[in-house]
Amino acid sequence: MITLIELPDEFKIIQIDTDQPIPASVFDCDFYSITKTKDEVSIIVNRHIDVPYAKISDGWRGFKVEGILEFSMVGIIYNIIAPLKENGISVFVTSTYNTDYLLVKESSFDKSVEILENTGYIKLKKKKKNESDQRGP
Secondary structure, eight states: OOEEEEEEEEEEEEETTSSOOOOOGGGGGGSSSEEEEOOOOEEEEEOOOOOOTEEEEEEEEOOOOOOOOOTOOOHHHHHHHHHHHHHTTEEEEEOSSSSSSEEEHHHHHHHOOOOOOTTTSSEEEETTTTTOOOOOO
């Protein structure tokens, strides 16, 4: 059984050039993820953060895989995204040392919940907005 926790916030994914500064407001968010390559910087951030010089994809909702995942565990993300793919729902995945997070467009969120609940091997939990998250950004 895989347990997913529905994240209460809404997110946006932004892209900035590698020479642009990361806005300080990003670091004040409860959840953010920054990935930098030689070509770009991608940032997942709470929806309320404003970055005027960024390319923005707004309107994302998320799930956290509950628990600490060992690196030897295989197929967790595949087992989650496969039923979404079969139903034409795109996902954006990011990981921390401990676990995985996946985002779906807000317009597909309710359908995603329904699909995931109907797999028989995924359990969904709601996370309250003020609930502490000791693992993850």
